[in-house]
Amino acid sequence: MTGSTEASGRRPRTDKQRNRMHLLQVAEQHFSEHGVASSLEAIAKRAGVGAGTFYRHFPSREALIAALLQARADDLVVRRDAIRQQERDTTAALALWLDALSEWATAFDGLPEPLRAAATEDSSPLALTCQGYITTTDEFLHAAQRDGGARPGIRGRDLFLSVLAMSWVRGAAMADESSPQALSALMRTGWATSH
Amino acid sequence: MTGSTEASGRRPRTDKQRNRMHLLQVAEQHFSEHGVASSLEAIAKRAGVGAGTFYRHFPSREALIAALLQARADDLVVRRDAIRQQERDTTAALALWLDALSEWATAFDGLPEPLRAAATEDSSPLALTCQGYITTTDEFLHAAQRDGGARPGIRGRDLFLSVLAMSWVRGAAMADESSPQALSALMRTGWATSH
DNA sequence: CAACATACGGAGGGTGGCTCCGTTTTCCAA
């Protein structure tokens, strides 16, 4: 994936690769501690790198987030495939997939915000990622709808956005123990059929 | 309400009142155009007022938002009372109230964000406002639950947060025509009983 | 119309995003 958009014949310089890796590690740590809205300069400094270098690697906050999520994409694909193979009940499968998505969307504090933006703006580095997961959601959803486990008239996009919304609320409702659970249940009742 | 927390005997200076009114008008306009996350300095400048004056009137963005919402509080109270009197079906009443809340929460772009924060942090100027509406939601909800129109095990707080979440998503899903509707339906299905 | 309280203005300090360009490092070919 490194240098995917570069058409040049020469492979990237080693110091570049090294810096990129290091920045990603530091960013992962920093975002885990302070959320994705925290200072990018702080990350650069913590990585012992100039601001210029940082922005050359990741031109925007979203680009950095996209790069970090890339690493977790594999996990999600694995879970998706595991659900597909192990869970024959399409309704349960959809529920499991939404759980996985929800977990993914709360990997960092404040993550739902840029994800929501990316789900509508095509120009974001995160847009492609979101689009992929929306499609996957659509697949699970269609299967469940075909089997009568999910209401018709709902689209994958709606469910994806709902997951983001619930994850967004969860970030605030942490103080309250039971709200996240209640909200998940409410959402599930929303898409599932009533038997 | 003006000067509610001031215990002084003397009434506020006229220029202060004038500035406050003017700032509120300008802020209303500016937030309507650019959302509640836009620059406060811009509002001060647009109002022809120094930064100091601005912050003396509204020490924080949240304080300004709270003041702006204060004006709309009357509307909501009127709607609440109208629903209580005119709608005898408690389930429909709850639905109407949630619609009203949803409209309120989307008065400005980006409003759900500070509202969510206020719903959990007591120290916010918005906290009291949110708490009041949560209580009202609880009242409508309890009535509906008593009549079997809403599922048990849900709390007003959960519904309030759900409304915020849906409003939050709506801000992004605008490009898409049907998503808001789909999400509202999904949420309603979530709290209503199935008959 | 003092003189006192109150409010105003805007300079200025701090933070953070992002750019630009002189310097350094890497790499490859001779």
Added chain:
DNA sequence: TTGGAAAACGGAGCCACCCTCCGTATGTTG
């Protein structure tokens, strides 16, 4: 091995924004 072109780096610097502080101006009251 080495010369030099290409690629990256570093951080000074600019801009936008938040917010505070204090000298100045303006109401207010006796």
